[in-house]
Amino acid sequence: MPPTGPQSKTYLFVAVLPYSGLIYCQAFLNMKTPAWLEAHIAAFAYFGGVVQIVVPDNPTTSTHRRTRGDGERVINARYQDMADHYGVAIVPARVKKPRDKAAVENAVNVVNKRVIGYLDAEVFETLDELRGAIAERVYEINYELVRADDTTRIQRFDTEEAHLLAPLPDARFEEVEWKQAKVGRNYHVRADYQHYSVPYQLAGQILRVRLTATRVTIFNGSELVCEHRRRTGRKGQYSTLAEHVPIQHHNIDGL
Template sequence: MTNWVIGRLADRRFASLDDLNEAIAAEVDAINDRTPFRGHQISRRNLFAEYEKSELIALPEARWQPVIWKKSKVNRDYHVEIATVKYSVPHTFAGQHVDVKITGHALTVMSGGEVIASHTVSGRRHSFVTEPDHVPAQHLQSADLWSRAYFVRQAHKIGPNTVAAISDLLDRQRIEAQGYRSCQNILALARGDNKQLLERACGQLISETARRAISYTAVKQQLAALRTQAAARPTTTPPAAAVTTALGLEPPPGRRDTRGAHLAGPEQFSLTALTGRQSTSTGTSSQEELQ
């Protein structure tokens, strides 16, 4: 059929694709209605209508879309993270591995072959999509779940300013669990010797003079500013000799002990002073030998 259409239209010129498509459609109709077809007095169209059309099934209501499968683990805030977006599942599945099916804009979370959550794919990066029915009752306590009490308890180990910052962050969430990961990231900034620095940063953020919305990014930026200020602050380093004298340390082997000379003045370095000291030392040693 392709060669037939090309042969019939080879010598014609068209001003647009629409004109070309109309001409192709007309030639295809002519081929389908032409008789005989393969030695029989019947056309392609009539043959299809008589023997094949009745065997066709109805088209699906929705057009075909590619399906993407992913594996994920439900975090302690009962959300799975897909492409930076967190989608909620029933809190009883916290800590479990699940399958995620993405078809177009539909996202389905499955466990053991059963659908446990359905969401619309979010186009906002680093956002939360939380179903209220997935949120546990406030009185529920479980080792598999994060909670306000858990983060406040961890913040108390750092200081009151950190407790106030964590509480402020959670109070501003429409659904409290959506702030749990930020709390976890903020507390992680205290690792090593950074507890006091984190406490200062939180104190500056919650102060009345520089009130800012508490977030992981805000705390991290405040920490960086404090470190920059500390690095720019001038420091004085005492001379090595002064440190040695203050600590009462002996000079390294092979070096003259000049601590007394520094204290007595530069005249102690004169040849007379040094020679007299050596003679006195030698005489004393001789007397000790004679005794």
């Protein structure tokens, strides 16, 4: 039966280590800078270390031209901040030079066959469900698929490549975005098209909202009000903490 509800387009991010061919692949809802940075951070965590050089393609999320028609592309500031945090050099692939990114071109072919090819007929209710299915396919590629030399990707990585990676920093890089938001009569603030509760006594006030890739933290001036896990996926979702709801609404909301 075909899906009848709203559908979301997703994009696959693919990273690969050049010697072992170990692949990281995951789905994101867009190709904007927060997703681009989060994909890199997740890839470093998956590999368990940091490479010396990252060779990305040239989407606008990674590089830009200083002036129209300029042949040189400059690394975007937020991307460079992430690179500095991890101590990695960013060397974008040259335009129309596929040999600069031969390893990832090969990895994309593998993903097309063994991830997209296996899942394209499936229907997933949530982004997390899709990501779980992708993770299973990537596990098979890295841990179970035996190549011509009778090794798996993870075997070659463990024996000959893992020790070349630099250790992960103590804290992961988090991009921070600040917004101001007015609390609605339903004691929720709206941020990035999602809704997060605050104590109902704050209805009508203007609060400061701090957003990272994973958390939403709300302040009244400099005072911490509350924190929520950041909602992703379908717009208009609600994150409501029971302690924020007035007692007369508990039975209505099932709290």
